[in-house]
């Protein structure tokens with residue numbers, strides 16, 4: 001699969017088959033996170049791979065009922081929970097270096113895209129889950145002080161095809177020379 005095909009063909013998948021993911025594929029997914037770029041190579045990510053059905057159910061309960069990813073949280077054989085060590089990305093000697101402060105959301109976002117593209121290239125589906133009670137999820141997984149739980153990404157074999165939601169045309173967002 002070429003890069004364009006991977007980027008364009010990846011879809012959010014919210015229903016999964018009851019089929020486990022082999023260890024070898026799981027390692028490929030983790031390696032995709034590992035090779036992501038990050039601020040000064042700080043690699044602030046910490047990843048909890050949730051396999052236990054009772055933990056998946058507890059995490060699902062942190063989502064509002066209206067979140068379309070509810071079923072994905074319990075159907076997927078694996079839920080990758082992406083966490084970030086704070087005060088590393090965007091920092092130099094303990095001080096912020098830009099007006100944006102901590103860049104952890106940026107670096108976790110890149111790692112997330114690596115993970116989702118890798119999943120797609122391996123024939124797996126994924127959905128990024130960002131709308132949930134982060135503090136409750138943190139407690140459930142014992143995430144320590146100084147680390148934030150950012151997103152949860154259920155991954156498994158897709159149980160459906162997804163039609164691509166519309167995108168803005170390039171001409172609507174590109175600015176030439178000046179904004």
Ligand SMILES: Cc1cc2nc3c(=O)[nH]c(=O)nc-3n(C[C@H](O)[C@H](O)[C@H](O)COP(=O)(O)O)c2cc1C
Nearest residue numbers: 010011012067068069127128129130131162164165
């Ligand atoms: C930061 C972020 C948070 C998201 N949170 C959720 C979520 O809580 N629930 C959900 O069903 N989808 C969530 N999504 C998936 C988006 O809805 C989806 O990427 C978007 O509609 C485009 O569809 P596509 O991924 O199939 O291209 C999230 C995506 C991103 C990037």
